[in-house]
Amino acid sequence: MEPSRPIPGSAALGWLGRGAARPKNGLFGAVRHISGVWYLFRLTVYYSFVAPFVGRNPLRKQLFPMLSNVGVRSFPIVFMVSYLIGAILVIQTGPPLREFGQTALIPQMVALSMCREFGPVMTAIMLTARVGASYTAVLASMKINDEVMALETMAIHPVGYLVAPRFLAMLIMTPCLVVFSYLIGMCGGSMVAYALYDIGVQSYFQGTIDSIGMADVWAGLIKAVVFSVIISMVCCYYGFITEGGPIALGRNVTFAVVNSLVVVILSDAVLGAFFIGYLL
Amino acid sequence: MSDAVVADSAIIRVNDLVKRFGSVEVLRGITFDVKKGETLCILGGSGGGKSTLLNCMIGVIDATEGSVVIDGDDIVGVSERELDVVRRKFGVMFQGGALLNSMTIAQNIALPIEHHTKLDADTIETMVKMKLHQVDLLHAADRRPSAISGGMQKRAAVARALALDPKILFYDEPSAGLDPIATTRIDHLINKLKTTMRMTNIVVTHVMESVQRIADRIIMLDRGKVILDGTLDDLMTSDDPRIKQFRTGDLKGPGGGATSTEDYHRDLLM
Numbered sequence: 105m106e107p108s109r110p111i112p113g114s115a116a117l118g119w120l121g122r123g124a125a126r127p128k129n130g131l132f133g134a135v136r137h138i139s140g141v142w143y144l145f146r147l148t149v150y151y152s153f154v155a156p157f158v159g160r161n162p163l164r165k166q167l168f169p170m171l172s173n174v175g176v177r178s179f180p181i182v183f184m185v186s187y188l189i190g191a192i193l194v195i196q197t198g199p200p201l202r203e204f205g206q207t208a209l210i211p212q213m214v215a216l217s218m219c220r221e222f223g224p225v226m227t228a229i230m231l232t233a234r235v236g237a238s239y240t241a242v243l244a245s246m247k248i249n250d251e252v253m254a255l256e257t258m259a260i261h262p263v264g265y266l267v268a269p270r271f272l273a274m275l276i277m278t279p280c281l282v283v284f285s286y287l288i289g290m291c292g293g294s295m296v297a298y299a300l301y302d303i304g305v306q307s308y309f310q311g312t313i314d315s316i317g318m319a320d321v322w323a324g325l326i327k328a329v330v331f332s333v334i335i336s337m338v339c340c341y342y343g344f345i346t347e348g349g350p351i352a353l354g355r356n357v358t359f360a361v362v363n364s365l366v367v368v369i370l371s372d373a374v375l376g377a378f379f380i381g382y383l384l
Numbered sequence: 385m386s387d388a389v390v391a392d393s394a395i396i397r398v399n400d401l402v403k404r405f406g407s408v409e410v411l412r413g414i415t416f417d418v419k420k421g422e423t424l425c426i427l428g429g430s431g432g433g434k435s436t437l438l439n440c441m442i443g444v445i446d447a448t449e450g451s452v453v454i455d456g457d458d459i460v461g462v463s464e465r466e467l468d469v470v471r472r473k474f475g476v477m478f479q480g481g482a483l484l485n486s487m488t489i490a491q492n493i494a495l496p497i498e499h500h501t502k503l504d505a506d507t508i509e510t511m512v513k514m515k516l517h518q519v520d521l522l523h524a525a526d527r528r529p530s531a532i533s534g535g536m537q538k539r540a541a542v543a544r545a546l547a548l549d550p551k552i553l554f555y556d557e558p559s560a561g562l563d564p565i566a567t568t569r570i571d572h573l574i575n576k577l578k579t580t581m582r583m584t585n586i587v588v589t590h591v592m593e594s595v596q597r598i599a600d601r602i603i604m605l606d607r608g609k610v611i612l613d614g615t616l617d618d619l620m621t622s623d624d625p626r627i628k629q630f631r632t633g634d635l636k637g638p639g640g641g642a643t644s645t646e647d648y649h650r651d652l653l654m
Contacts, residue, residue: 162499246484254482257442257475258496258544259468265499 137363141341144263148271148337151264161264163272170273174235175280181230186285189222190214190292198300207301211311214293215286219320220379223285225372228331231278232364236339239270240360243343244353252344262344271336278332279325286324323379330375331368338364395420395552395584396441401450403436403608410436411447412608418601420551423578423585425595427612427619428605429630434588435556437605441586442476442554443467455551472500474552475545479560481537483529489540490516490525496547515543519573535566542573553577555587559594571597592631595619604630 155161193214201207243266246252252262290312297303303311342360346352396418403411411433418424428434439445441452443459451458457470483492493512497503503511516522519539524532529540538558545553555574559567571594577583589595595602595616602619604612606626612619619627628634 165498249485250478250480250482251484253444254476254478254484256444257471258499258548259471260496260499261464261468 137341140345141337144267144341144344145333145337147263148267148340151261151268152272155261155264155268161261161268163269166265166269167272170269171277174231174273175277178231178234178277178281179284181234182227182281182285183288185226185230186218186223186288187292189226190218190289190294191296193217193222193289194293194296194300198297202301207297207303208311210293210297210301210303211290211308212315214290214297215312215316216320218286218289218293219316219324220376221372223282223289224324224327224331225368227278227281227285227328228335228368229365231274231281231332232335232339232361232368235274236335236364237357237361239336239339240343240346240357241353243267243340244346244356247344247346248349248353267336267340270340271333274332274336275329278335279328282324282328286321319379323375326379327372327375330371334367334371335364338367393419395455396586397451397453398437398441399451399453401437401440401452402448403433403440403445404448410608411440413450414605414608414610416603416610416613418552418584418586420584421578421582422600423574423587423598425599425602426586426588426605427590427595427602427630429590431607432605433608434590434605438554438556438586438588442474443471472548473550474554475542475548475550476554477538477541477545477556477558479557481529481534481541483537483540483544485529488526488528489521489532489543492529492540493544493547496544500548511547515546516540518546518577519543533566535562535569538562538566538570539573542570542577546577550583552584552586555585555589557589558587559589559591564593567591567594568597570594574598590630 151161152163156163194210197213198207198210201209201213243252246266252266255262255265290309294303294305294308297308298305339360342356342363346356394417398414398416401411401414402409414433414437416424426434426437436445440447440460441454443452447460451460453459454470455473457466459467459470462470483489484495487495490509490512493515494508497508497511501508512525513522516525519542521536521539521543524536524540529537532540542553542555553574558570558574562570574585574587575598578585585598587594587598599616601615602612603610604619604627611624612622612627619631622628622631629636
């Protein structure tokens with residue numbers, strides 16, 4: 105079932121498109137924003153997983169360019185950051201471990217940090233900055249130029265046409281990038297461990313394989329899925345509620361990036377605590 | 385969907401339409417019909433409710449009370465899915481064109497066809513060329529909206545509105561920001577669509593020259609109410625001071641505009 109409109113009689117985007125969800129301060133504003141993101145999420149799930157199969161929202165043309173934008177074009181920055189994070193982990197934690205004669209634990213420390221924390225979180229930060237900000241800017245600019253309204257009058261639902269492919273691209277590509285991030289971070293750690301602590305590449309990777317289990321990998325992948333939903337929904341939401349001109353656009357891009365990151369870190373803390381308690 | 389019956393000749397029936405934004409009543413009981421194949425111009429000064437009326441008629445905002453029946457279907461208060469069915473019966477040309485800037489003109493026109501039909505790429509390409517030919521823009525098919533003039537953008541927007549062969553076309557300020565030649569060109573296009581395709585045109589405008597060229601009938605709004613429903617002759621001969629002021633463009637009159645020196649000084653000091 106397509107979600108019902110939050111205000112009876114409002115058009116396609118409900119109050120997202122009408123400016124009724126204009127940024128407000130205080131608790132009331134926060135509740136409105138959260139319910140707005142939730143409303144957009146319900147519509148997006150319908151237009152991503154139900155509508156294409158009942159012939160209401162053909163996604164084929166928009167999805168592949170989005171996958172390329174989120175995945176392929178984000179790969180270089182994720183590669184660079186993950187490699188450096190792996191290297192930095194060894195540089196920073198190596199000296200205290202050497203003091204206690206525990207340099208053999210370096211592979212385990214890097215592997216667990218990358219899988220449980222740095223892989224998904226750093227990827228999410230990179231995607232928020234690179235992709236999320238562009239989602240908000242593009243949708244806000246389309247809203248200001250009446251392009252969203254034009255889609256509506258052509259009986260093309262803006263959420264189906266604009267948000268669903270962006271959401272699906274993020275949902276598919278974020279876990280892929282996180283897996284790359286694991287591997288590249290470990291490579292970065294391995295290079296530094298070899299250079300500074302004379303740990304051979306083969307023994308480094310053997311230590312890595314011995315120290316991580318599937319639960320660690322899954323913990324990171326679940327985080328990746330949750331983060332992808334948060335980033336795409338928050339950023340698209342701020343795009344759709346933009347009204348006015350370039351100043352509103354700039355302000356909402358800032359709100360989108362900052363709020364996405366805050367919610368990502370918050371959910372990371374909650375998921376981390378949950379995984380430590382139940383999964384790991 | 386409403387079972388409202390539309391008279392044979394009326395393709396649109398607006399009945400007692402009211403739109404409120406909070407406590408502000410923008411439309412106050414608007415009633416009129418539009419006959420098949422006629423060009424109706426909706427006139428009025430800024431803030432008179434023209435754009436709100438247009439937005440209610442195309443289902444972009446929902447009316448507070450009343451009904452808008454388009455080709456037999458009431459669009460007020462219906463679900464998005466029901467509205468989508470009605471939306472395929474009409475096309476809309478927005479004031480700024482509202483073409484998707486990330487696409488070429490041809491891709492813009494192909495978009496609704498690709499989305500609503502299962503036609504193959506060759507057929508869609510042929511259809512797009514036909515639409516572009518209708519608005520004399522075949523040469524600009526592969527250019528982006530930002531690379532063509534304002535007048536061309538508006539004609540491209542008309543071509544996109546025609547993509548699904550609608551019965552009705554809505555135009556929001558088609559001559560806004562255009563030079564006189566481009567304005568005349570758009571007006572001729574509206575007339576051509578009426579004569580060759582029996583298109584019903586609803587044009588929101590405040591340019592009197594355009595009205596004289598295209599209007600079969602005129603509705604004039606003032607502060608959310610219809611103050612004239614008639615022909616061009618009725619507009620030109622009306623003694624209503626609001627219509628007279630609109631026609632002549634005088635600053636003095638019920639529509640305001642002129643500020644006396646005394647009023648100016650009082651405004652500054654109050």
